[in-house]
Every structure is written in C-alpha cells, then in structure tokens.
Amino acid sequence: MPYRIMVVDDSAFMRKIITDLIEQEPAFKVEGTARNGREAIEQIAALSPDLVTMDVEMPEMNGLDALKEIMKKHPLPVIMLSGINEQGVRETIMALELGAFDFIRKPSATTSSHDIDEVGRELREQIKAAMLTKQRRDARAEALRQVVAPELPTVAHKAAAEEAKPQAQIAPPAAPLEAAASQPLPPAKAQGAQPKRPTKTSLPSLDIRQVLDKAKAAPGKGFGEMGRRQSMTPERNQPIGDSELKVSGVLSLTPNPNPSRGTVQAEPSFLGTLSGTEAARERPVKSSKTGFTDIVAIGTSTGGPKALKAVLEKIPADFPAPIVIVQHMPPNFTKSLAQRLNSLTDLTVIEAEEGMELVSGTAYIAPGGFHLNVVPGVAGAYRTHLTKQEPCNGHRPSVDVMYESLLPLQALKRHIVLLTGMGSDGAKVMKRLYEAGVTSTFAESEETCVVFGMPRSAIELKCVSYVLPLHEIGPKLVQVVK
Structure with a gap:
C-alpha cells in the first residue's frame, strides 16, 4: 500500500508539478491537495495522510501558522517548500524549529527541467527518510508500550474476581513490595522513577578512601554501581589512580571518556557531603577570548x-x-x-x-x-x-x-x-x-x-x-x- 501524501500550495500549477514529482516513486500517492493552511488542517483531519508538503507563503493562513496547528493537533512529518527570498528563508528556519522534518527550495515557473528533476529527486529522498524515521519511531513506541503497559485484567474482570472470593479472604496481599523489588523495572519506569532519599538519621557516613579503593577494584564497570550512568563506550573505562580524581563537594563518579587526559569529574549527588580540603571545588583556569585551549x-x-x-x-x-x-x-x-x-x-x-x-x-x-x-x-x-x-x-x-x-x-x-x-x-x-x-x-x-x-x-x-x-x-x- 503506497504512502499517502498531501500537497499544500496556493498555486494550482505548483500543486500539479509537486504531485507529478512525488508520484514518480510508485510507493507514494498524493491523496489530496489544499490551497492554504486552513484547508490543509481540515483535509488532514479528514484524510489522515502520512506526510504533508507545505508551501511557506500562502494567503489566508501561511505555512508557518498551519504547521503550528498541525504539530499541536495532528503531529506528522511536514516538508516545507521554501522560496529563496529573504522572508521565505527566515520563515523556513522558524518552521524547522517548530518541528518541520526538512525543507526543499521551491521550483519556479522559470526553473529548468534539469533543476526541477533535481528538486524531485531531493523531495522523494526526504519523503523516504521521513517515512523510515516514522516507522522506526512507531516501532519503538509500540515496543515501549508493550514493556511498560503489558496486558492487564480489565476492571470488570477484577471486580468479578473479587466478588467470587469469600469475604474473609479479601485482604491485602502479603509483602507485595518484597517480591516486586526483586524484579527489574521496565526501562521507561526505571528512567522516570526517583530514588528514595535516605533520611538524615539513616544516611551512612562516607569514607572517600573506601570509595576510591572500591573504584580501583572494579576497573571494567565504569562506576555504574555508584549511581551514575555508565559510559556508552566500554573500551574507554579504564582503571584510574588517586591522582586522576577531582573531588567537588560531594561524590558521584563519572567514567573518564579519555583516560589519557586523566580526569574523572565529581558531581553532586545525595550520597553525602565531604568536609575539609577534600570538599574544595577546583576552580577552572580562565583564558582570554583568543587564548582558548x-x-x-x-x-x-x-x-x-x-x-x-x-x-x-x-x-x-x-x-x-x-x-x-x-x-x-x-x-x-x-x-x-x-x-x-x-x-x-x-x-x-x-x-x-x-x-x-x-x-x-x-x-x-x-x-x-x-x-x-x-x-x-x-x-x-x-x-x-x-x-x-x-x-x-x-x-x-x-x-x-x-x-x-x-x-x-x-x-x-x-x-x-x-x-x-x-x-x-x-x-x-x-x-x-x-x-x-x-x-x-x-x-x-x-x-x-x-x-x-x-x-x-x-x-x-x-x-x-x-x-x-x-x-x-x-x-x-x-x-x-x-
């Protein structure tokens, strides 16, 4: 089934050119057209296209205002067609900020056939990239949905199950949190969950030397066990010495991305505070505007x-x-x-x-x-x-x-x-x-x-x-x- 495209332009001539260029690719079908942004919003609601090409400058509602509404009500890939005049260029940059997928320079009536073919090739490439990106994003979202929200019994099923139980047996399950704690959280929940902060009375004292010894004893783990994100590049995680640490107030170690530079940054965390000279923050050396390092x-x-x-x-x-x-x-x-x-x-x-x-x-x-x-x-x-x-x-x-x-x-x-x-x-x-x-x-x-x-x-x-x-x-x- 071909991808369904909508073409938005105030010129009937340009709508025809863009449609012909898009449909040179058998996988694309122009499902509808619109003369301005307002018509485009109405058509998108009715047709649900996969992608829209949008002229920047149009009467009644221009492409920029239409894009804002589309991204708010019906988010989908939008490719802007921009003129080369100053206003068109400026508005195209703003459209990209607002979430447009990309843009191409709009051909004119005087554009040569060779240049029009080049515009068509670029437009089809962008549509392919947009559709591939949409597929990947939809697949990731679906995979995440299945992990975060697996199929659960409906409310009606739960109610029926409760009614079927003898009254004496209806009681809170024993120690549900213990069982849950042994299972890893799904990725999205783990990312969003906030660690429970220890109370002031239960906060363990922190011995900096013990932490350093522990760090050196686990050279390949990137300090992930100490509460910081591990490096995405395993081979960068190398053993470090005491002289390679910079301590700033409280301790949370980040793996050094380049061991040859010999610096592991310490950043604030809730583990505890240090005292004395170990808590002094190393001040960066200021350089002049032209004497940068x-x-x-x-x-x-x-x-x-x-x-x-x-x-x-x-x-x-x-x-x-x-x-x-x-x-x-x-x-x-x-x-x-x-x-x-x-x-x-x-x-x-x-x-x-x-x-x-x-x-x-x-x-x-x-x-x-x-x-x-x-x-x-x-x-x-x-x-x-x-x-x-x-x-x-x-x-x-x-x-x-x-x-x-x-x-x-x-x-x-x-x-x-x-x-x-x-x-x-x-x-x-x-x-x-x-x-x-x-x-x-x-x-x-x-x-x-x-x-x-x-x-x-x-x-x-x-x-x-x-x-x-x-x-x-x-x-x-x-x-x-x-």
Missing part, C-alpha cells in the same frame, strides 16, 4: 536547526571555547539560521567569513556553498578558512571537511559533536579523530533525533564517548570544557 565542532543535517537551538541555548555567553558548526544547508539559509540562533541564545552566533579569528563564546556557522576549515593563525591564534572545493558526499559545506581540518590541531583540546542527520556524514572522520586522541566525542541519542543516521553511524564505529539526548549535550559540553 579548547574547541567544539558540531556537525548536523536533517533536523539540525532545532537541534542546534536545543544545544546552544544551554551554553553560557562566557563559554571558554569557540564553536564551529556545519549544518548541511544551501546559501542564504545559513545566514538566516545564524541570525536566528544569535537572537535565541546567550552565545554570539555568526555566519563564518574567510579569515575570521576564532574567539571563545562565539559559534561560527559554515556558509552555504563553502567548506569550513579551522587553520592556525598568527601568534598561536586560529582562524576560519573557506573553500569551494568539490562537495563531499554531496554536501558543501561538509561535516567531514570541517572535522578533517581539526586532525592536525593537536595543541587544542577538541570536542566533536554529531547531531541528527541522514546518511553517515561525519562518522568516519570522527573515528579518525577519536583514534588520534581528541578529548571527547558526542552523538545525539535516537530518542531525540529527527533522523538517527549520522549519530548511529558514529556509534556503530565505536568512537563516541557520550551518547546523550539533546537537552543533555549542552550542559555536558560546558562540564567537559570548563
């Missing part, structure tokens, strides 16, 4: 604008490192993306230009149509270098090219991040960086990815120190950099 590189594609917002808004303005970003996007859109993120985050976010000197607290987005490289500058500084070399894996800018430029910069502590996106871009070069001993590597976890392609490829190559949902990546970057 760390650099963060972020690569992303489909779903990237929303993901970038989620990560960058958790990073403060005084972040002691520059951030370089490749978002797979055409020209004009990257400038609008930088302006939008700059208005929504505390960081300074700009579109990179040739020869810019990198400074901490600033994020540089590769301009559409150019590869972004980081190269040494004068007096120990670093700068941007833009090139027009051939696209890499069909992309310019390319995540791979930016990552590769960081390989020789061994004087810097490099932190490599791979977010949502189709394909496997960035994964192989992340592996090379990982093997070269970069400080940390991050991949967005499947639960928050629009498309779990690029991060999954890196995870499968076993080159990721941290696999985290979006809302945890920014704070973790702040922790490992500071």
Whole structure:
C-alpha cells in the first residue's frame, strides 16, 4: 500500500508539478491537495495522510501558522517548500524549529527541467527518510508500550474476581513490595522513577578512601554501581589512580571518556557531603577570548536547526571555547539560521567569513556553498578558512571537511559533536579523530533525533564517548570544557 501524501500550495500549477514529482516513486500517492493552511488542517483531519508538503507563503493562513496547528493537533512529518527570498528563508528556519522534518527550495515557473528533476529527486529522498524515521519511531513506541503497559485484567474482570472470593479472604496481599523489588523495572519506569532519599538519621557516613579503593577494584564497570550512568563506550573505562580524581563537594563518579587526559569529574549527588580540603571545588583556569585551549565542532543535517537551538541555548555567553558548526544547508539559509540562533541564545552566533579569528563564546556557522576549515593563525591564534572545493558526499559545506581540518590541531583540546542527520556524514572522520586522541566525542541519542543516521553511524564505529539526548549535550559540553 503506497504512502499517502498531501500537497499544500496556493498555486494550482505548483500543486500539479509537486504531485507529478512525488508520484514518480510508485510507493507514494498524493491523496489530496489544499490551497492554504486552513484547508490543509481540515483535509488532514479528514484524510489522515502520512506526510504533508507545505508551501511557506500562502494567503489566508501561511505555512508557518498551519504547521503550528498541525504539530499541536495532528503531529506528522511536514516538508516545507521554501522560496529563496529573504522572508521565505527566515520563515523556513522558524518552521524547522517548530518541528518541520526538512525543507526543499521551491521550483519556479522559470526553473529548468534539469533543476526541477533535481528538486524531485531531493523531495522523494526526504519523503523516504521521513517515512523510515516514522516507522522506526512507531516501532519503538509500540515496543515501549508493550514493556511498560503489558496486558492487564480489565476492571470488570477484577471486580468479578473479587466478588467470587469469600469475604474473609479479601485482604491485602502479603509483602507485595518484597517480591516486586526483586524484579527489574521496565526501562521507561526505571528512567522516570526517583530514588528514595535516605533520611538524615539513616544516611551512612562516607569514607572517600573506601570509595576510591572500591573504584580501583572494579576497573571494567565504569562506576555504574555508584549511581551514575555508565559510559556508552566500554573500551574507554579504564582503571584510574588517586591522582586522576577531582573531588567537588560531594561524590558521584563519572567514567573518564579519555583516560589519557586523566580526569574523572565529581558531581553532586545525595550520597553525602565531604568536609575539609577534600570538599574544595577546583576552580577552572580562565583564558582570554583568543587564548582558548579548547574547541567544539558540531556537525548536523536533517533536523539540525532545532537541534542546534536545543544545544546552544544551554551554553553560557562566557563559554571558554569557540564553536564551529556545519549544518548541511544551501546559501542564504545559513545566514538566516545564524541570525536566528544569535537572537535565541546567550552565545554570539555568526555566519563564518574567510579569515575570521576564532574567539571563545562565539559559534561560527559554515556558509552555504563553502567548506569550513579551522587553520592556525598568527601568534598561536586560529582562524576560519573557506573553500569551494568539490562537495563531499554531496554536501558543501561538509561535516567531514570541517572535522578533517581539526586532525592536525593537536595543541587544542577538541570536542566533536554529531547531531541528527541522514546518511553517515561525519562518522568516519570522527573515528579518525577519536583514534588520534581528541578529548571527547558526542552523538545525539535516537530518542531525540529527527533522523538517527549520522549519530548511529558514529556509534556503530565505536568512537563516541557520550551518547546523550539533546537537552543533555549542552550542559555536558560546558562540564567537559570548563
């Protein structure tokens, strides 16, 4: 059975072109069309399509307002068709923030047949990716539902069973919690459950040396038994010495993602407090704006604008490192993306230009149509270098090219991040960086990815120190950099 698509555009001519392009793929069928956002919302309620293509600029109700209503009432994949004028570009960036799956540049009446064919190919690829992502998400949701909510007796069955019992036997079951405690919680319940805090009188005293001895006695367990998440990469969990620990107030150990750096962070927990010099927090050494010691590189594609917002808004303005970003996007859109993120985050976010000197607290987005490289500058500084070399894996800018430029910069502590996106871009070069001993590597976890392609490829190559949902990546970057 083909996937059912709805096409929304105020132009009958454009609705016909988009319909013909979509139906070149036998697995897709345009089930209905609409002339504006209001009609689209009515048609979606009536037809329940699998996916919608949505024009941005339309009379009566534009694509942006319609998208808000769709995501609120009938969430489903929406691909925006954007014009290349300034307003269309700006509204497309906002649509991606609101949850649109992706966008393509809308063909015009003067577009050549070759370019129209290219638009069609890109549109069909995006629809395939959206449907695959929807299938995976639905399968995960169903599997989770079966684990969290297995089939239980109905209320009527329970009532009938109670009535059938002799009155004298109706009593609370003996020690039900004991039996339940021996069974592991389902994943979702375990994640949501809060540990019961010990009362003040029952809190055990904490001997830091005993804890350290226990840590060294279990080198392969990543300290998971002490209440912290275990590393997603087993081979990174190595034995540590006393000199490799940094204690800050209370003790909860996190596995070191790179043993060669020799640091295991201590974070607050409810285990207890330390006293004396052991409780003193080690203060980070401040560096000047241009004299930074760390650099963060972020690569992303489909779903990237929303993901970038989620990560960058958790990073403060005084972040002691520059951030370089490749978002797979055409020209004009990257400038609008930088302006939008700059208005929504505390960081300074700009579109990179040739020869810019990198400074901490600033994020540089590769301009559409150019590869972004980081190269040494004068007096120990670093700068941007833009090139027009051939696209890499069909992309310019390319995540791979930016990552590769960081390989020789061994004087810097490099932190490599791979977010949502189709394909496997960035994964192989992340592996090379990982093997070269970069400080940390991050991949967005499947639960928050629009498309779990690029991060999954890196995870499968076993080159990721941290696999985290979006809302945890920014704070973790702040922790490992500071």
